[in-house]
Amino acid sequence: MNVLVINAGSSSLKYQLINMVDQQVLCKGQVERIGIEGSFLKQKGGAEEADIHAEIKNHNDAIQMVLEALTDAKHGVVKSLEEIDAVGHRVLHGGEKFADPVLVDEQVIHDLEAIADLGPLHMPANISGIKACQQAMPVPQVAVFDTGFHQTMPPKAYLYGLPYEAYEKHKVRRYGFHGTSHLFVSQRAAELRGTEKGRMITCHLGNGSSLCAILDGKCMDTSMGLTPLEGVVMGTRSGDMDPAIVKFIMEKEHKTIEEMDHYLNKESGVYGLSGVSSDFRDLAKAAAEGHRRAILALDVFIYRIQKYIGAYAAALGGVDTLVFTAGIGENDHELRQNVCRDMDFFGIAIDEEKNASLPRGSEADISAPGARVHTMVIPTDEEYMIARDTYEIVHEASQ
Numbered sequence: 001m002n003v004l005v006i007n008a009g010s011s012s013l014k015y016q017l018i019n020m021v022d023q024q025v026l027c028k029g030q031v032e033r034i035g036i037e038g039s040f041l042k043q044k045g046g047a048e049e050a051d052i053h054a055e056i057k058n059h060n061d062a063i064q065m066v067l068e069a070l071t072d073a074k075h076g077v078v079k080s081l082e083e084i085d086a087v088g089h090r091v092l093h094g095g096e097k098f099a100d101p102v103l104v105d106e107q108v109i110h111d112l113e114a115i116a117d118l119g120p121l122h123m124p125a126n127i128s129g130i131k132a133c134q135q136a137m138p139v140p141q142v143a144v145f146d147t148g149f150h151q152t153m154p155p156k157a158y159l160y161g162l163p164y165e166a167y168e169k170h171k172v173r174r175y176g177f178h179g180t181s182h183l184f185v186s187q188r189a190a191e192l193r194g195t196e197k198g199r200m201i202t203c204h205l206g207n208g209s210s211l212c213a214i215l216d217g218k219c220m221d222t223s224m225g226l227t228p229l230e231g232v233v234m235g236t237r238s239g240d241m242d243p244a245i246v247k248f249i250m251e252k253e254h255k256t257i258e259e260m261d262h263y264l265n266k267e268s269g270v271y272g273l274s275g276v277s278s279d280f281r282d283l284a285k286a287a288a289e290g291h292r293r294a295i296l297a298l299d300v301f302i303y304r305i306q307k308y309i310g311a312y313a314a315a316l317g318g319v320d321t322l323v324f325t326a327g328i329g330e331n332d333h334e335l336r337q338n339v340c341r342d343m344d345f346f347g348i349a350i351d352e353e354k355n356a357s358l359p360r361g362s363e364a365d366i367s368a369p370g371a372r373v374h375t376m377v378i379p380t381d382e383e384y385m386i387a388r389d390t391y392e393i394v395h396e397a398s399q
């Protein structure tokens with residue numbers, strides 16, 4: 001069974017075709033600049049790589065191009081669309097309605113449209129992607145939600161200190177994101193440790209970063225909130241701050257609401273702090289050359305992660321397993337070392353040599369001998385997780 005995994009953003013669309021029998025990724029690709037001048041599709045996996053530049057007006061066009069590329073004689077990996085058995089869609093927001101992946105029907109589309117304002121940048125693209133695939137292929141479509149894993153949080157963790165009507169009327173609460181990733185790495189860590197029981201903190205550190213407190217496999221708290229802006233300082237996002245700053249800066253800098261939104265989402269984080277870059281490779285290089293603000297930005301990032309680890313250790317009544325994943329968590333050994341520095345009072349201590357020599361993309365327990373907490377690096381695989389969920393739902397539905 002071949003599952004096409006679609007991750008539709010506002011102006012991009014990433015995809016993978018995965019054979020679920022042997023779990024082989026047949027091809028990976030992306031469409032960029034949808035609806036913007038200079039759009040293109042790139043795909044790897046076929047006899048030749050595809051790099052096609054053409055006008056791509058909307059997500060319908062993008063899906064059409066993807067399907068053509070997948071079946072193309074030179075670039076393609078299947079002979080016809082009949083070799084694609086199901087499509088799994090990454091959907092940003094499931095609101096309170098969707099905790100688990102779901103087979104898409106008319107009602108699901110309707111429900112997604114009703115909660116689209118919870119993710120104004122992503123949800124319209126996610127819904128367009130699903131509709132375009134429905135039109136192009138008569139195969140089951142499954143929606144997998146970034147918020148789903150976090151639906152087990154108790155009210156004390158998901159409610160904000162706002163008038164209760166904000167929750168009742170507008171569903172303002174913590175939802176959390178990166179759920180597919182937190183679920184994948186927590187299950188993999190549990191598998192490697194041989195038990196699902198225990199207190200685990202997962203750190204998804206990438207362009208967007210979030211931490212998750214997990215008890216016996218269930219999410220108890222997570223750092224992102226109503227939107228992916230809350231939590232630790234990120235590449236270009238502010239993370240947690242005093243909400244009064246919004247009015248203060250808007251008045252001082254004469255900003256509109258849209259400009260302020262851009263300021264917090266795109267101009268802040270380690271990018272805004274350092275003035276160098278949102279990419280941690282650039283930051284590390286600048287910091288090594290003595291760039292004062294790059295050093296400061298990294299310090300803030302590390303400190304915020306440590307504070308969340310402390311908070312979640314308190315929330316869970318201790319910690320047994322700490323997991324690092326995503327672009328930074330998997331690849332930046334110095335960052336992992338700095339986060340774990342001086343944390344031995346928690347039982348967190350890593351083997352610095354093992355940490356530093358870990359090959360890219362590998363999973364490992366990097367704890368120091370005798371450390372009470374198992375500190376692990378586990379590469380995330382959100383696409384595989386979406387494909388697996390899709391496969392299971394379609395398989396169940398066909399029984």
Ligand code: AMP
Nearest residue numbers: 206207208279280281326327328331332
């Ligand atoms: P992701 O969002 O998970 O794709 O992570 C992307 C981020 O990972 C990039 O912005 C980089 O900052 C970071 N990253 C990737 N590779 C490395 C590396 N070798 N060292 C440090 N940071 C890295």
